[in-house]
Amino acid sequence: MAGLYVHIPFCKKRCLYCDFFSTTLLERREAYVEALLKEIAARKHEAGEIRTIYLGGGTPSTLPAEDIQRILEAIGTAHATEITMEINPGDATQPYLQAIREAGINRLSIGIQSFQDRLLTLIGRRHTAQQALTAVRMAQEAGFDNLSIDLMYALPTQTMEEWKADIETAIGLNVQHLSSYGLMYEEGTALTRLLETGQIEAIDEETENAMYDYLCARLKEAGWAHYEVSNFALPGCEAQHNSNYWNGTPYVGVGAGAHSYIGKERSWNADDLETYIDGKYQREREILSETDLYNEGIMLGLRTSRGIVGPFSVQHRSIIESKLQNGLLQEKDGRIVATQKGLHILNRIIEDLMI
DSSP states (O other), rough: EEEEEEEEOOOOSSTOOOOOOBBBBGGGGHHHHHHHHHHHHHHHHGGGGEEEEEEEEEOOOGSSSSHHHHHHHHHHOTTOSEEEEEEEEEEEEEEHHHHHHHTTOOEEEEEEOOOOOOHHHHHOSSSSSHHHHHHHHHHHHHTOOOOEEEEEETTTOOHHHHHHHHHHHHTTTTSSSSEEEEOOTTTHHHHHHHHHHHHHHOOHHHHHHHHHHHHHHHHHHHTEEETTTTTEEEEEEEOOHHHHHHHHHHHHETTTTOOEEETTTEEOOOOOHHHHHTTTOOOOEEEEOOHHHHHHHHHHTTTBOOOOOOOOOOOOOOOOOHHHTTTSSSEEEEEEOHHHHTTTTTHHHHHOOOO
């Protein structure tokens, strides 16, 4: 079994914080889809039995529903138990949601980010808070009973009161999954340029940690499982496809810039629109060494509630013991997992345990 990721790079407008491969050249969508169908035909066998499918971007909802259907038909969904598509709330209409549901999409990931209009404007989102609320309602009316929403915290000028209000709104929407990320100022993005020129100020680390801690505590109180650093789900509603990435399940990525992981090989397509449309994927490959695989196991495992399990070297056991005593790690059911305190500095902990 394996997963298949489909990258749709088109956006009607680029968000100021985004560093994913995307383009606003919407006039190239038709040519891109044709190239995508060819790659799917050529490579889908690499995945074996496809159990999860994920359409990400970019903004997959910039494609007509007919193209979504063509893509899914080309992949084949007979064995797929979870078929997710990312959508922007501004693209959600009742006919569109109904059409993609009928095409085979059974899970939506709705990029809301905030329910505060001023913050949505600040980070360059093209939808409003009301559109976000309406998108969730329409998706439920269209028959979607597995919905995920994205929320962001540590946004410039965002207050704790606004953040708490966003969380309460999310809980009240009757969705099944929530992904939440602290804002990252990625190199080369428009938001980073605003930061570097002093036009905005970053939220301080103490406030960011407080926002994250409140998120974790409030969702736990509401009955949600915190199963990965940035992901929360109602019981039984964890994202199957994304869990593939964290537990080492093979996956194939198609589309410009998409990554694949099969066995010990990682590969990725060139992130150039015209190169991809011309059929010249220019796939690059690397074979992971035993050290690479060990390090990835540490990195991915500690991001999840499952944690990691030995055997560990004498040196690493000593490091783990130190972090257990400092309250950064804990033992649970024979495995090593990060504590809430440890999650604040998880990257440093991971680095300490890598070979």
